[in-house]
Amino acid sequence: MQDREEHNGGGRAAVPGRGDGGHPPDFFERVAMRAHRSYPKAQYEARCVIEVADEATEGALSRQIRPALDSPSASVLFAGSSG
Secondary structure, eight states: HHHHHHHHSSSSOOTTOHHHOOOHHHHHHHHHHHHHHHHHHHHHHHHHHHHHHHHHHHHHHHHHHHSSSSSHHHHHTSSSSOO
16 A cells, blocks of 8 residues: 555555546646656646547547546546647
8 A cells, every 4th residue: 555655646545446536736746746747748748648548539538537527627637738
């Protein structure tokens, strides 16, 4: 468990198959920390990954994930690479 907590930035451990929760800034801060990127770069790269994965799944990704997110989280995460 300690390894998972350290990997999660010292916070609560992530639960496989379930979202970590939090708001977009928390998510992007974790992405930045794990990827060793600045916050703006991490936000851009995460949104690009979501955009490409959503295109590759013909929208199935957003149909499954978007309903589980609150509106602010969904709007930020699914803004795409130009967002």
